[in-house]
Amino acid sequence: MKKIIDKSFLTNLIAIAIIVTSYICPVQQELMKAIGYFALSGAITNWLAIHMLFEKVPFLYGSGVIPNRFEEFKSSIKQLMMQQFFTVNNIENFIEAEEQQGEKVLNLEPLLNAVDYDRVYEGLVASIMGSSFGGMLMMMGGPEALAPLKDPFTEKMKHTLTETVESDSFKAALQQGLNAHKIGEDIVGKIETVIDKRLSELTPQLVKEMVQAIIREHLGWLVVWGGVFGGLLGAIFGFA
Numbered sequence: 116m117k118k119i120i121d122k123s124f125l126t127n128l129i130a131i132a133i134i135v136t137s138y139i140c141p142v143q144q145e146l147m148k149a150i151g152y153f154a155l156s157g158a159i160t161n162w163l164a165i166h167m168l169f170e171k172v173p174f175l176y177g178s179g180v181i182p183n184r185f186e187e188f189k190s191s192i193k194q195l196m197m198q199q200f201f202t203v204n205n206i207e208n209f210i211e212a213e214e215q216q217g218e219k220v221l222n223l224e225p226l227l228n229a230v231d232y233d234r235v236y237e238g239l240v241a242s243i244m245g246s247s248f249g250g251m252l253m254m255m256g257g258p259e260a261l262a263p264l265k266d267p268f269t270e271k272m273k274h275t276l277t278e279t280v281e282s283d284s285f286k287a288a289l290q291q292g293l294n295a296h297k298i299g300e301d302i303v304g305k306i307e308t309v310i311d312k313r314l315s316e317l318t319p320q321l322v323k324e325m326v327q328a329i330i331r332e333h334l335g336w337l338v339v340w341g342g343v344f345g346g347l348l349g350a351i352f353g354f355a
Contacts, residue, residue, distance in 0.1 A: 157345020
């Protein structure tokens with residue numbers, strides 16, 4: 116904001132200095148007056164136009180367009196976000212790319228190590244004891260008779276699970292379960308809800324400050340160029 120004030124102030128100061136000089140300097144007074152007044156009028160007109168974007172000026176219809184149209188600005192912000200960035204297609208492509216990358220780095224070993232193989236073995240023994248083989252097994256020493264099979268069973272179980280999760284059919288089923296399109300739609304819905312909630316909190320003052328922060332510094336150059344081109348037009352009319 117300080118830079119804008121400096122540019123505008125400096126432009127107007129130069130224009131006023133030219134006008135004052137035109138009354139003092141005996142050479143080309145009319146030409147200098149034309150340059151000074153045209154430059155000052157161009158700078159002030161552009162400054163007023165910028166001011167009218169953000170502030171309501173009494174008796175000037177159309178002033179304060181940004182705070183007056185803040186609902187349209189909010190709608191435009193939402194459309195920009197949802198139609199250009201957070202589309203279902205964009206998110207779906209991102210998820211699919213991550214899935215393809217994940218196939219190369221997917222490591223299910225921690226998951227396999229987290230399996231309680233002792234409990235699986237105990238469940239198997241309980242199933243055998245509850246079956247028609249239970250009585251026969253009791254005659255051979257009961258569950259303790261199966262104890263030598265525990266370690267081989269655990270190793271075989273680990274090996275089988277490892278082969279299963281590394282198979283193409285398992286990966287295909289995993290990818291099918293991670294429905295990128297459905298996930299994308301869910302994410303878009305949640306993002307839209309967040310955006311709607313945030314936009315509902317915006318006030319005309321906040322919208323005005325947001326737009327000011329983005330463009331007002333650059334609009335300050337309009338004051339400078341208004342003075343420059345105004346001065347050039349003044350010189351042309353002065354010579355004419």
